[in-house]
Amino acid sequence: MNAENRFLIDRHDLRNTRFVPDPDGPSARPLAPGEVRLRVDRFALTANNITYAAFGEAMKYWQFFPAAEAAWGCLPVWGFATVTESRAEGVAEGRRIYGCLPAGTHLVVQPLRVTASGFQDASAHRQELAAVYARYDFCDADPAWHPDTEGLQAVLRPLFVTSFLIDDFLAEHSFFGAAQVLMSSASSKTALGTAFCLARRRGQPGAPRLCGLTSPANLAFATGLGFFDEVRDYATVGGLDPALATVYVDFAGNTQLRRQVHEHFAGTLAYSCSVGGTHWQALGSGGGLPGPRPTLFFAPAQIKTRSAPPPLGWGPGGLQQRLGAAWAGFVHGLQRPGARGLHIVARSGTASLQQAYAELLAGQANAGEGLTLSLQASG
Numbered sequence: 541m542n543a544e545n546r547f548l549i550d551r552h553d554l555r556n557t558r559f560v561p562d563p564d565g566p567s568a569r570p571l572a573p574g575e576v577r578l579r580v581d582r583f584a585l586t587a588n589n590i591t592y593a594a595f596g597e598a599m600k601y602w603q604f605f606p607a608a609e610a611a612w613g614c615l616p617v618w619g620f621a622t623v624t625e626s627r628a629e630g631v632a633e634g635r636r637i638y639g640c641l642p643a644g645t646h647l648v649v650q651p652l653r654v655t656a657s658g659f660q661d662a663s664a665h666r667q668e669l670a671a672v673y674a675r676y677d678f679c680d681a682d683p684a685w686h687p688d689t690e691g692l693q694a695v696l697r698p699l700f701v702t703s704f705l706i707d708d709f710l711a712e713h714s715f716f717g718a719a720q721v722l723m724s725s726a727s728s729k730t731a732l733g734t735a736f737c738l739a740r741r742r743g744q745p746g747a748p749r750l751c752g753l754t755s756p757a758n759l760a761f762a763t764g765l766g767f768f769d770e771v772r773d774y775a776t777v778g779g780l781d782p783a784l785a786t787v788y789v790d791f792a793g794n795t796q797l798r799r800q801v802h803e804h805f806a807g808t809l810a811y812s813c814s815v816g817g818t819h820w821q822a823l824g825s826g827g828g829l830p831g832p833r834p835t836l837f838f839a840p841a842q843i844k845t846r847s848a849p850p851p852l853g854w855g856p857g858g859l860q861q862r863l864g865a866a867w868a869g870f871v872h873g874l875q876r877p878g879a880r881g882l883h884i885v886a887r888s889g890t891a892s893l894q895q896a897y898a899e900l901l902a903g904q905a906n907a908g909e910g911l912t913l914s915l916q917a918s919g
Contacts, residue, residue, distance in 0.1 A: 543917045544568065546644030547893055548612040551602060554593050554901060559890055563608065564648040566625070571648065576626045578637065578647045582886070582914045583619025584694040585643075585896050587728045587791075587905070592616050594793070604673060605642035606665055615643040615897075618698040619912070620679070620690065630654035638685065638693070639676035643893065645915045649676065657681045670840035672701075684864055691884030692871055695910035696729055703733025704866050705842040706815065710787060711741065715748050716810035718785040722801065725791035726752025726771055727762040727907035729882075730815065734789065735767035736870050748787070753777065753797075758907040765874070777804055787811045790834065802829040813837050888914045 544565030550556035562568060564577065571577055593615060596602040602613035623635045628651045637658065641647055652662035658677040666674045679685045685693065715721065721738060723731045731752065741747040752771040754762050763771045772779070777800050780786075785808050788801050793814065802809060809831035845852065846859045854862065874882055887896065893913050899905045 544645050545890065545915060546605075546614055546642055547890075547897075547915075548607055549593055549596075549615055551596060551611055551613045554590075555898075557894060557897065558612075560608075562644045562646045564642075564644070564646040566646070569648075571625055571627045574628050574650055576628045576631050576649050576651055577624050578621035578641070578649060579624045579916070580619065580621045580641050580645055580647060580914075581636075581916060582690075582694060582912050583617040583641055583643065584696075584698075585617065585893070585900065585911050585913055586695060586699065587725070587900060588699050588730060589615055589617060589897075590900050591793075600669060603665060603669060604640065605644075605647070616640055616673070617643045619694045621647065628654070631659065636679040637676045638679055638682065638697075640673045640698070643915075651676075672840055672843060684867055689871060691886065691910060691912050692874070692882065694912050695882070695884065696733065696870070697867065699730040700733040700867055700870055701843075701863065702730055702815070702837075702839045704737055704863055705839045705846075706734045706789065706813070706837060707737035707741075708846065709837065709842050710738070710789075710811075710813075713811075714746060716787055718748055718787040718810040720749045720751060720784050720786045721789060722751045722753065722780070722786050723768075723789045723791060724753045724774075724794065724797060724801075726754040726768065727758035728791050729910070731789075731791045732762070732765060732767060733870060735765075736873060737866060739767045740866075740869070749784075751780070753792075754907075755903070761907045767873075777801060780804065782806075783808060785810050787813065789813045789815060791815050798834065799829060802831045806830045811835070882910045883908055884910045884912065886912045886914075888916070890915060 544562040544567055545559045546562045548558055548560055592601040596613050601616055604616045605614040607614050619641055621637050621641055623631055623633050626633050631651050631654060649661040650663050651659040653660050661674040725731050735750055738750055750768045752762055752768040753774050754771060756773050759771055759773060774797060782804050786805050787810050790798055812832050812834040814834040814836045846854050847856045849855055896911055
């Protein structure tokens with residue numbers, strides 16, 4: 541296998557994958573003026589990446605790093621890279637960065653608005669995409685970065701941003717008058733982060749009860765973190781109090797489960813929030829359901845709202861300050877003595893990536909593990 545390679549997925553059959561020579565590798569092409577080559581050192585692979593693939597067409601995730609053949613797509617991942625070549629002012633070789641990367645070995649970017657903290661990629665194919673996905677932070681200038689927690693950052697930080705924003709969105713709308721927030725795929729990383737943020741509101745007026753739904757295999761893990769008030773097996777949805785006003789936050793995207801929740805809480809479902817597609821094989825339309833129509837949560841829209849100047853927003857600095865404090869609390873919560881926290885596992889090589897992706901796609905990944913991967917040749 542070429543030491544410069546990229547992982548591709550069949551856009552019409554997510555089970556079908558292959559590796560191709562990385563189009564951004566040094567063997568593929570030289571840099572043009574204003575470009576920077578990044579060596580992708582390590583990235584996370586979670587259920588969130590399955591959501592990227594499942595919604596690749598609808599949410600334009602396949603456009604992040606376009607493949608040469610239209611039938612194939614490159615999976616976006618989050619992780620760390622090193623600047624190995626630079627023809628752009630202000631971006632020095634050797635600097636380590638964090639951001640959204642292709643599942644591969646290299647990425648060529650065109651830095652724009654370079655500051656002490658990082659830059660935006662101005663590559664033409666990314667101009668119509670949300671800016672948050674084209675932002676790259678210099679690790680040595682990022683107060684949230686620490687080498688000892690780099691694994692946790694790769695696995696959880698991009699998901700935690702969404703978690704923080706879901707909590708903020710629900711609180712902004714006074715939880716739509718509900719007394720309970722019910723979350724599917726409760727052991728997923730984004731659901732756990734959302735539960736942590738919501739749990740910080742316990743004791744405040746109007747703070748909702750938190751209930752998670754997950755598979756029997758993940759019950760102990762999701763319960764042991766202590767973020768939820770209750771965690772249930774999917775099969776026990778019928779045992780929930782149907783009279784309790786509820787907001788449903790759907791990370792699974794399971795059409796049958798969604799219908800069951802809507803019908804069970806007929807008349808008391810206050811809001812239905814669609815976030816992810818971890819149950820990608822069970823995705824379907826949200827139409828024809830009793831109660832509120834499922835509404836897709838789009839994190840960049842909430843970022844735009846909160847980045848606005850007061851009184852409507854907090855300003856960019858205010859958002860980052862609040863997000864940073866919440867992230868620090870989340871990491872502390874996962875690492876506190878006695879907590880059944882997340883164990884970071886590091887793997888390398890193309891075979892490891894294919895195996896990990898297949899396990900996630902089949903719902904067989906260990907919820908208690910956070911996986912990071914590298915395609916860089918050892919030695």
